[in-house]
Amino acid sequence: MIVASRKPIPELKEVLAKHDKVLFAGCGTCVTVCLSGGEREVGIISSAMRMARRLDGRPIEIEQVTIERQCENEFIQDLAGPAERNEAILSFGCGAGVQAIAERFPGSRSTPRSTRSSSASSKSRRSGRRSAWGAVRACFRSSAASAR
Ligand code: SF4
Numbered sequence: 001m002i003v004a005s006r007k008p009i010p011e012l013k014e015v016l017a018k019h020d021k022v023l024f025a026g027c028g029t030c031v032t033v034c035l036s037g038g039e040r041e042v043g044i045i046s047s048a049m050r051m052a053r054r055l056d057g058r059p060i061e062i063e064q065v066t067i068e069r070q071c072e073n074e075f076i077q078d079l080a081g082p083a084e085r086n087e088a089i090l091s092f093g094c095g096a097g098v099q100a101i102a103e104r105f106p107g108s109r110s111t112p113r114s115t116r117s118s119s120a121s122s123k124s125r126r127s128g129r130r131s132a133w134g135a136v137r138a139c140f141r142s143s144a145a146s147a148r
Pocket of ligand 1: 002070
């Protein structure tokens with residue numbers, strides 16, 4: 001099982017600074033168990049982000065969707081509609097989830113996927129590029145889980 005910790009709000013705010021309509025995508029397995037990226041955490045961070053941006057005078061529209069596993073194509077399909085409706089994707093899954101989402105929703109064929117750090121990609125309406133950033137870090141395999 002993957003264990004992760006969530007990035008702080010100021011860091012996420014910086015990452016999303018250019019976007020006003022973002023999909024917050026939770027993952028319903030490992031990061032739900034370690035309380036860093038499941039439906040509950042997506043709800044909490046969405047509220048905090050909306051409030052922070054409102055205080056900055058630049059409100060943000062956030063759509064929240066949590067799927068069972070972001071690293072499996074059959075589940076990622078459920079993000080197709082929401083991904084289309086939003087400028088960028090903030091993944092609460094681990095690096096494997098962010099990577100899988102970036103591959104599944106690469107944006108226009110003519111523009112390569114943009115990546116920032118080990119877990120990033122984004123969509124800009126103007127350029128037609130889609131990107132997804134990771135909301136969690138410090139991902140590692142739990143020794144307790146691997147010892148089983
Ligand atoms: S994307 Fe990462 S956190 Fe989500 S189920 Fe797969 S391995 Fe676990």
